[in-house]
Amino acid sequence: MMDHLMLLRFLFFILLLWLAVVATSSTLPMAKPHCKDKCGNIHVPYPFGFGDKDCYRDESFQVSCNDTYKPPKLFLKLEDYEVQNLSLQGILRVLFYVIKDCYSNSGQLTDSFRLYMKKSFETFTFSDTQNKFMALGCDTKANIQSINKSYVDIQDSDHGFFQSGCSMMCNNISDVIINGSCTGVGCCETSIPKGFGYYDINLGSFDNHRKVHNFNPCSYAFLVDKNWFNLSVSDLLNFTKNVDEYGFSRVPVVLDWTVDNKTCEEAMKKKTTYACGNNSRCIESKNGIGYSCNCSQGYHGNPYLSDGCQDIDECKDRKDNTCSSIKYCFNLPGGYKCSCPPGYHGDAKKDGTGCIPATQKPYQVIQDTIGAGLGFLFLVVGILSVLCALQKRKDNKLKQKFFRQNGGFLLKQQLSSSEGPVEPAKIFTAEELKKASNNYAQSQILGRGGYGTVYKGVLPNHRNVAIKKSRKVDENQIEQFINEVVILSQINHRNVVKLLGCCLETEVPILVYEFVTNKTLFYHIHGEGCNSPISWDNRLRIAAETSEALAYLHSAATPPIIHRDIKSANILLDDNYTAKVSDFGASRLVPLDQAQISTLVQGTLGYLDPEYLRSSQLTEKSDVYSFGVVLVELLTGKKALNSDGYGRESNLAMHFVTSIEEGRVWEILDNQIVTEGCREKLQVVLELAERCLRLKGEERPTMKEVAMELQGLRRDQTHPWIAQNPEEVECLIGEPLVLPSHNTIEYNSLTNEALISLDGGR
Structure with a gap:
């Protein structure tokens, strides 16, 4: 009896040990050995880390876990910003302060806070795709400015400077403000360019809020995660979000991060500092600053650890492979292979249709293959012909819509009624300008500006022209735009660039000017x-x-x-x-x-x-x-x-x-x-x-x-x-x-x- 009991205990111990090994192997490592990988509810993968200095790559990635809060809170060590989320996909979400100006009934400034945030990490930039700059108030002027980090060391930094903002004056219109909608009345928003690592915000008032104090005593300005903020009418009276222990409001801001400021080519030359581990690949940053790492195809895990990228077993899950049966799926490092069941041969990765009986004669296989191929080819050709016809019809309708939306009929009417010695503006088709500019090739670009991009083009009569694709046009001012086209086309002065015509078949009108040879x-x-x-x-x-x-x-x-x-x-x-x-x-x-x-x-x-x-x-x-x-x-x-x-x-x-x-x-x-x-x-x-x-x-x-x-x-x-x-x-x-x-x-x-x-x- 005692022997049986000892045997059962031993088997139970072996079972527990096996379960522990399976659990350990199924959990991918995110932090270095003996380093904590979690603070409260937030996971902290390497190169980020806290505690011992070996747990993070360098001071830029050092975080601290403050367990005096319940639950504990995570902070960037150098800048002391509270972290809400961070991921290996190059995304970091932190809380930044809201800038505000508040005034009493008598016009006295009662509360003011200014942010002059210039200290930033070398490889951190504000995400241009996930943030927006916002201002709230009815007696407000606000702006945001910065310099692109890619241009900081270049003497000519005109292209790297950014400044934008808005001003608002409005009466008590709280009854017309729609919750969740920022329309420019009491609330305005704008996007930011990519590659900016710091910013300054300036906030002011025109009239100290005296006329709007009863419903809007303050102005607010902040950069914010665009998926987080929804306007509420009550925000104009008192904007309080994520208030800290000192009474200051904060909003989440999304940062893009890279592991180093070098290019992949530069980084891979220095093996001692190269950040990507085994079975991973280097990726250039989308913001033009530094590089990041991803696991190679067929691997997953943390690419910043030496052995963090581990093989994916595609044969475990049917959706990860195309084998006819998991039974005949064999996992390989970074991939898998399939085999046909006994008595069959062929391509086993065709979801069961590629394996044919071994007794089937070769010429029958050839005949069946040719017949199926020809039938499939005719089907594809027929489908493509129908799709091309439908797409052409759709394109023509879209061109007609844009032509009408951009005031094409109004322009035709005004051009036909205009009289004078000057040749009127020509209305070009989209195809004409596309052909003239070689499909708007990069090599044809003459310059870029705040209002659009200018391309060099050659018309069928061999005349060189400058083709300007504007960024946008106000739909409410189409009539004024058409009037300006007519007037500018009639200007005949040797020191004014001649407007030759326009194209209205695109979403944004395209203008065509005479080409001037010797630059600016x-x-x-x-x-x-x-x-x-x-x-x-x-x-x-x-x-x-x-x-x-x-x-x-x-x-x-x-x-x-x-x-x-x-x-x-x-x-x-x-x-x-x-x-x-x-x-x-x-x-x-x-x-x-x-x-x-x-x-x-x-x-x-x-x-x-x-x-x-x-x-x-x-x-x-x-x-x-x-x-x-x-x-x-x-x-x-x-x-x-x-x-x-x-x-x-x-x-x-x-x-x-x-x-x-x-x-x-x-x-x-x-x-x-x-x-x-x-x-x-x-x-x-x-x-x-x-x-x-x-x-x-x-x-x-x-x-x-x-x-x-x-x-x-x-x-x-x-x-x-x-x-x-x-x-x-x-x-x-x-x-x-x-x-x-x-x-x-x-x-x-x-x-x-x-x-x-x-x-x-x-």
């Missing part, structure tokens, strides 16, 4: 073209021609046109350095009975009129200010905004005006200009630039006055008498420049009040 003024001053500097004569002529074009748009066009985005990147040059003003994506038509237009602020930082920024009132003098910045670029050879590589930027207009007031303006001029230019004429141009950059629009000259003054200088410079009597012309070098003084204190608004919409236009 920005390229020749600041880009690769600056290796062959432009002479003073050409610079003066470019300035004069640009001012003539703007004067024509302001005074001769009917109705007048305000360009709204004058900058050196929008001034094209032909082979003779003749200037042509381009890119009317942000332009506005001015009704004949109005001197100014109220509009959302749009344009480019460094060129924007400070008065327009403050008031949102667009006038012709706004173009004058932007032209003044271009004029200073021509004089100094410096960019409108100069970055030091760490997010700090100096404003050329402010620097220029300050240099004039301090009597050192000659120190910042381009050496070539000082050498070639006549002192007296340079002084006239400097004074003209200073007048264009005055803060008050009423103190600036009109573009017509600017054009007349510059043309006068050109005529003096090319006058035959000057060529015959150079000794009579005095170009003194020693006299200081003296210009009228004026108030420049308000220049601080360029950095404190600018709310720029980077996503408008056509």
Whole structure:
């Protein structure tokens, strides 16, 4: 009896040991041996870890588990942000603070919190696909800005800078706000670009919430997981989410992470620091910063552990293999194989149909195979023919829908009724432009901007054109868009890029312009073209021609046109350095009975009129200010905004005006200009630039006055008498420049009040 009892105990022990081995082998390791892989309800896979320093890759991935909370909470060690979730798929979800401004009934600021988050990990970026920037309030102005981490070490960081935001003024409209819907009334939202590792948020008020205090005493701004936040009417009164022990609200933000900032090629050369384990592969980051690891096909687990990727046994589950029976499925490292049952042969991976009896004659197999193949081929051809016909019909209906939606019939009507010597705009088909641009090939791209991408195209008559695919167009302003197309196509000025036509068969209209051969003024001053500097004569002529074009748009066009985005990147040059003003994506038509237009602020930082920024009132003098910045670029050879590589930027207009007031303006001029230019004429141009950059629009000259003054200088410079009597012309070098003084204190608004919409236009 005792022997039987001992035998049963031994068998029971063996059973428990086997179950423990099975349980251990079926659980894939996520952390290093002897390291904890869980804090509360959150799993912590390597390269993240807490405790001993061997449990995490480096300090960037160190987390801490605070068990004073119930349940325990997980925090990023260096930044001390609470972690809600992290995964091996490169996703990290943390809580960030909400920015707010609150005011009492009397207009006193009662509560304020500002976030200036610049410290960030080298391989962490904010997800552009899973986050959105939001602002709440009815007396609110908010913006968010940052620099793409890929461009931080590049001197020309224009492409890496991002700034966006919005402003809202509204009455007590809580009865019309729909829960869960952010429509721009009391709530606005915008997306962010990819690759940004830090951001700044600025939040302010227009009227200290005095008029809306009873239902909205505060403004809020925050970056947030777009799948988490749903607007509630009560949020306008008091927004409280995930409040910490200090009373501050927090919202979840999704971070993308990579294991290192090197490329796969660079990382694999250094085996001591290469992060991917056995049976894994290296993947370049979708944000362009660093790499991550994935288990190879047929393996699963943690690719960051040396043996974390383990073989998947496809034969355990019928859905993981195509064998006719699990009985004839054999697992292999990284895959599996199938065999036919006894008495059969063939391809056993065809779900039972590939195995044929061994007694079947070969010629019968061939006949059956050919017959089945031909029948299947005819069936496929028939199905494809029907699908092609249906797709073509669907495409034609979609083109007709877009043509009607984009105002095609209205444009045809206006073009047929227009009269004049200028050839009207042509309506191109989508196929014509697709063929002209080689299906919009990357090699055909001429440039990208805030309003779209420009491609080079060749029409059937061998004419080179520039094809602009806009990002979007406001459906509520289709009629105005059509009017602008008609008006711009009728502009016939040698210094304005000619609009040849458009295509309305696509979701967003496509515009076709004349092709200008010698790139942009920005390229020749600041880009690769600056290796062959432009002479003073050409610079003066470019300035004069640009001012003539703007004067024509302001005074001769009917109705007048305000360009709204004058900058050196929008001034094209032909082979003779003749200037042509381009890119009317942000332009506005001015009704004949109005001197100014109220509009959302749009344009480019460094060129924007400070008065327009403050008031949102667009006038012709706004173009004058932007032209003044271009004029200073021509004089100094410096960019409108100069970055030091760490997010700090100096404003050329402010620097220029300050240099004039301090009597050192000659120190910042381009050496070539000082050498070639006549002192007296340079002084006239400097004074003209200073007048264009005055803060008050009423103190600036009109573009017509600017054009007349510059043309006068050109005529003096090319006058035959000057060529015959150079000794009579005095170009003194020693006299200081003296210009009228004026108030420049308000220049601080360029950095404190600018709310720029980077996503408008056509």
